[in-house]
Amino acid sequence: MTERERTRTKADIRRWRRYLAAERAEAAVYRDLASRREGQDRDILLALAEAEGRHEQHWVDLLGDDIGAPLRTDLRTRLLGWLARSFGSVFVLALAQRAEARSPYEKDADATDAMAADERIHGEVVRGLAIRGRLRISGTFRAAVFGANDGLVSNLALVLGVGATGVPPATVLFTGIAGLLAGALSMGAGEYVSVRSQLELIDAAKPDPTARAVLPNLDVDANELALVYRARGMDPDAAEAHASDVLATLHLEADPAATDASEDVDTIGTAWGAAISSFFFFASGAVIPVLPYLFGATGLTAVVVASVLVGLALLATGTVVGLLSGASPLKRALRQLAIGFGAAAATYLLGLAFGTTIG
Known part of the structure; x- marks a missing residue:
């Protein structure tokens, strides 16, 4: 028995058991993802699961008789496993990439250097797998996210700005609907022209x-x-x-x-796909600020309800962007919220100023 084993503490045992639970859960995630893939992707994911199994054995050996009953892993890893079993999508790979990047093994004396190196390399392997999925959806995804975000921000700013001038609620409602239709058509047309032009440039370069x-x-x-x-x-x-x-x-x-x-055309998508995606996602975002007025809310109540609904939607779009980009979902969500509310607040204050002047 080594000196480390003789001086183990209850805190050490608890930490090792948490590591063991996490390794078992991560291996299960990779096996679940592999069951939904074929060819090289499947082989890579199974190899990752096998590597996690080696790490699992390290903690089993270290714990010895103190291994105890299996622990439930943390909420994040359980969520990752549920997503892998339910969807097996690029979102799961993006989350797994972040999980590997946050491995504590480099700073833990009880983990080997090889285990720490494995976790770092696993992050790069998962990043490579996730990139393929990101590239497949990048064209339509870009149009969808930009469309929804623009719809949320621009129509909230429009509705609040017009409403702050003191015009009747019906005017605010129809202004919001007009902004929805005009913005959705403009976004769809703009995306069609943009993607079509890009594809033509690529074709000319072949x-x-x-x-x-x-x-x-x-x-x-x-x-x-x-x-x-x-x-x-x-x-x-x-x-x-x-x-x-x-x-x-x-x-x-x-x-x-x-x-x-020349870029891979598949990463750009089709002009019609981008246009239709932009139209509907802009409309889905732009309708949210109008909902309170559609249901008869007026004045400050409508402003607060519209702002809360748009804020929740901005947090959701920011989280999705963060997950797919491998960045912090919380930071991306708060950034989206700050930008959206900043634009809306500016137009609301301008509306108040114009309303006071006109009055």
């Missing part, structure tokens, strides 16, 4: 596939094919060498510079 047919007719001595590769970013010597190889085999290879210059 090599012309018909150029390969003329390769046999090129003057080998002049070797103008090298100009193509220089235009794509290669230095002159590398361009000459690559062009010579291509002409020797009469095969136009894919150039790394050309690949890097």
Whole structure:
């Protein structure tokens, strides 16, 4: 028995048992996620579960006869497990990435250096898996989040600003509805034009596939094919060498510079997808500030109810952004709330000023 084992304290045993419960829960999360994946992703997740099993065994050996009954792990890890079993989505991977990054093993003398290193690398592995999901939804997700956030903030600011001037509640209601429709149509049209233009730029940057047919007719001595590769970013010597190889085999290879210059279209999404997503998410956000007026609320009551509803929605969108970006959900949620309420407060004060002046 080592000196550490002879001097173990009740606090040590409690901490080790918490670590053991966490390792078992995290391994279960990875196995649940693996059961919903195929191919390489499944193999990677199972390998992560196996690594967590090695960490689990470390704490089992250290605890010995003090292992006791299995503990329930913390609420965060239990939530992670429930999400993995229920959805198996990119949100779970984003949460798992943050969990691995917060591992306490680097500062715990009872954890080995290898375990601390494993946790750090696990975070990068999960980050890589999460990136694939983030890229798949990035185009539509960007339009959806921006649309909902813009709808919440702009229509709350519009409703509060107009309401503060002292106009009748019906005027505020119809102003909010007009703002909803105008903003949703504008967002949808803007996203369509933006994404469509981006896709056209990417398409224009792709090599012309018909150029390969003329390769046999090129003057080998002049070797103008090298100009193509220089235009794509290669230095002159590398361009000459690559062009010579291509002409020797009469095969136009894919150039790394050309690949890097054009984004994967799948990460952008479709123009119609972005437009429709923006329209409906803007509308879903913009309708929230109008709800109190739709149900007959007026004056300060309508202002307070609208602000509370929008505040909760801003916290929700900020949390989602934080989770998917791997950042702190709380910080992102509070940032969204501060920006939204700041804009609304400014227009409300302007409305009060105009209302006083007009009155």
